[in-house]
Amino acid sequence: MxxxxxxxxxxxxxxxxDSSPEVVVDWYEKNKYDxxxxxxxxxLTILEKDDTNILLIPGEExxxxxxxxxxxxxxxIKKVIEPTIRTNKAKTLQANIDNIIxxxxxxxxxxxxxxWALDEDDLVQVRGAHFLEVFNGNFNTHNYGGGGKKSVEEMWDQMLSRKIQIWGVAxxxxxHFQGEFALSRHNPGRGWVQVFAENLSMNNILESMRNGNFYFSTGVKFKEVVIDKEKIELKITGDDVNEGLSNTLITDSKYTTQLISKNGEIIEEINGKKVSFSIPKITDKDDYIYFRTKTLSSTGSVAWTQPLFV
Ligand SMILES: [Zn+2]
Ligand SMILES: [Zn+2]
Known part of the structure; x- marks a missing residue:
């Protein structure tokens, strides 16, 4: 597929x-997004486009x-969903998630x-959400935490370690599609998902995403991802850079891939473009564990695969 x-x-x-839906869609189309x-x-911004290859999936923040x-x-979604307020942050988050479902x-x-709106104590109370933004392209969203605040990736591990099955996204x-592209501006091309699906239809893309059949990236690109109960195998193509550069593939980067488990513990690391991890055997049958990978490029870009629950 x-x-x-x-x-x-x-x-x-x-x-x-800063731009019309037409201009925005045009940017993503030119930069080879599907x-x-x-x-x-x-x-709910709906743009009818018959003359393009890009699939527009309706959405709302x-x-x-x-x-x-x-x-x-x-x-x-098919129509706009009004925001809902409850007595605290976790209940408010849950009520809005429930409305979407x-x-x-x-x-x-x-x-x-x-x-600094939501911390891990809020997130672990929530059920049923499909995705967590482990990487958001804006500088003021503080993906990496610090000063005693957890990174979003650490919060993700907190949720996964408590058996909350939620997929990460970038x-x-x-x-900002006009003017200069700079770190301080909210430009496109910084974080995306790569979805494994039979074809480019709305149903197939949404179903694959619902089932976690995708990885997410800020640049690192895979040509092959195999995840089953015995092993995780990855083949890295290069770094896909497309922030206004119309898809440049960097192929001389160096890569390290980590196998990450419960509570974010790194249990193994492999260097190079071909990665193969054997999934450790679980001795206690009642124990719950998960395994996920994170690939770091010498350019600073990253790709993450979704957790395998054992
Ligand atoms: Zn937004
Ligand atoms: Zn927002």
Whole structure:
């Protein structure tokens, strides 16, 4: 089955983006994305496009800024979902996730560290969300934590270690398609998902994503990913750089891939473009464990595979 590249989090001038839906879709199409979710704040932006190859999946960023900043992407919905407020952050997050699931959509917990809105204690109370933004392309979403605050990747491990099955994603959260591309601006091309699906139809992409049949990346590209109960095998193609550069593949990078387990513990590391991990045998049958990989490039870009639950 082929891989399809997509971005799940994008803004247009229907909310606080600087460009029309046409211009935004055009950027992603020119940069060889296969699908795109336009996720304006509390707005369902629909663009009818017959003359393109890019698949547009309807979406919305359900956005609350008062009394707390809780943003949740609703992916694959048919009509706008109004934000809901409850008595605390975790209950508010849960209520909005539940509304997305009721509407038949996929729920993505966005940038927990934006305004330091959500920490691991909130996230581990929540059930049923499909995705967590482990990487968000904006500098002010503080993916990496610090100063006593956990990174989003650490929060992901906290959730996974408590048997909350949630897939990680990397997204652009792009707003700025005009003017210069710079670190301080919210430009496209920084984080994406690669979905393994039979073909590029909305149903197939959404079903594959629901089942975790994808990896997510800020640059590292795989040509092969094999995950089963005995092994995880990866073949790395190179670094896909497309921030305004129209798909440049860097092939002379060096790579290290980590096998990560419960509580984020790194249990093995392999250097090179061909990676093969044997899944350790679990001795106690009642014990629960998961394994995931993280590939780090010498360019600084990263790709993550989804957890295998054992
Ligand atoms: Zn947001
Ligand atoms: Zn956003």
């Amino acid at each position: 082929p891989w399809f590249k997509g971005n799940l989090h994008t803004h247009t001038n229907k909310s606080d983006g 699908f795109l979710v336009l996720s304006d704040h509390n707005h 359900i956005t609350l800024n008062v009394p707390y900043s809780i943003h949740v992407n609703a992916i694959g 009721t509407a038949g959509g996929l729920a993505e917990i966005n940038h927990p560290n934006f305004r 997204v652009d959260d792009s707003h």
